[in-house]
Amino acid sequence: MSQPAEFLSPVDLPWYRPVGHECEVFEHCFRNELPLMLRGPTGAGKSRFVEHMAARLGRPLVTVAAHDDTSATDLCGRWVIQGGETRWQDGPVTRAVRQGAILYIDEIAEARSDVIVVLHPLGDHRRRLFVERHDEELEAAEGFMLVVSWNPGYQRSLRELKPSTRQRFVGLTFGYPAAAVEEEILIGETGAAKKVAKRLVALAAKIRAVDHLGLAEHPSTRLLVSTALLIGSGLAPRLACRVGIVEPLTDDPEVAEALTDLCNLVFD
Numbered sequence: 001m002s003q004p005a006e007f008l009s010p011v012d013l014p015w016y017r018p019v020g021h022e023c024e025v026f027e028h029c030f031r032n033e034l035p036l037m038l039r040g041p042t043g044a045g046k047s048r049f050v051e052h053m054a055a056r057l058g059r060p061l062v063t064v065a066a067h068d069d070t071s072a073t074d075l076c077g078r079w080v081i082q083g084g085e086t087r088w089q090d091g092p093v094t095r096a097v098r099q100g101a102i103l104y105i106d107e108i109a110e111a112r113s114d115v116i117v118v119l120h121p122l123g124d125h126r127r128r129l130f131v132e133r134h135d136e137e138l139e140a141a142e143g144f145m146l147v148v149s150w151n152p153g154y155q156r157s158l159r160e161l162k163p164s165t166r167q168r169f170v171g172l173t174f175g176y177p178a179a180a181v182e183e184e185i186l187i188g189e190t191g192a193a194k195k196v197a198k199r200l201v202a203l204a205a206k207i208r209a210v211d212h213l214g215l216a217e218h219p220s221t222r223l224l225v226s227t228a229l230l231i232g233s234g235l236a237p238r239l240a241c242r243v244g245i246v247e248p249l250t251d252d253p254e255v256a257e258a259l260t261d262l263c264n265l266v267f268d
Helices: 022-031 044-055 072-076 091-097 114-121 179-190 194-208 219-232 237-249 253-266
Strands: 035-037 061-065 077-082 085-090 102-106 128-131 136-139 147-150 170-173
Touching: 022 044, 022 170, 035 044, 044 061, 044 102, 044 147, 061 091, 072 077, 072 091, 072 114, 085 091, 091 102, 091 114, 091 128, 091 136, 114 128, 114 147, 128 237, 179 194, 179 219, 179 237, 194 219, 194 237, 194 253, 219 237
Parallel strands: 035 147, 035 170, 061 102, 102 147
Antiparallel strands: 077 085, 128 136
């Protein structure tokens, strides 16, 4: 188990810069045994926020990246053969429930329906997990908390969370931080010079404001962090922007050229 929160100094915590009341909301959900749903664009800091709060509260963190191939069996557990014997092996959800960990399901909207069915009784007053293959019903240990995240603007997915799922959760929306805050995040994450951080944030704002390029996603703070690290290690700023921002955003040559022109304007 992680070191109790009262003995953790700010230096020991995964770095995170609050942008609103999200830390306060998370703590109140934890105290009241309420599940929490985080929604927002890719790279907006949702996963880092959960890591930070798990450490801050002194709880183990179990993370699951949901996708089409993840089944309820993968999450709950299965029978395996070890040393000629058949043994039960807990899945990540079962481990989290037994340990009283924070269970973080990333991109919950990508999960299969059988996974959602498993999570429902953990997300209401029951706080129970039904492990059918092991003929076991588990009550969540003290300290357990269910946190999920999803990106409602993810254009490659046609899935939406059903009301029966969404209404089990307290909701927090993440967005792109204000310019001054985003600059602070870049400096805190990477040690970037203020001038570099300011230019990267200005570049991101320009790209986010251009709708006609048809980007599936706007540049995230995560991309800016990667680019700042490249610049900080000595890569030429224009090249860093091309490989750190332009290439991850598009495969379209014309769009890439337009984005490159914006980068060259900012880093002249």
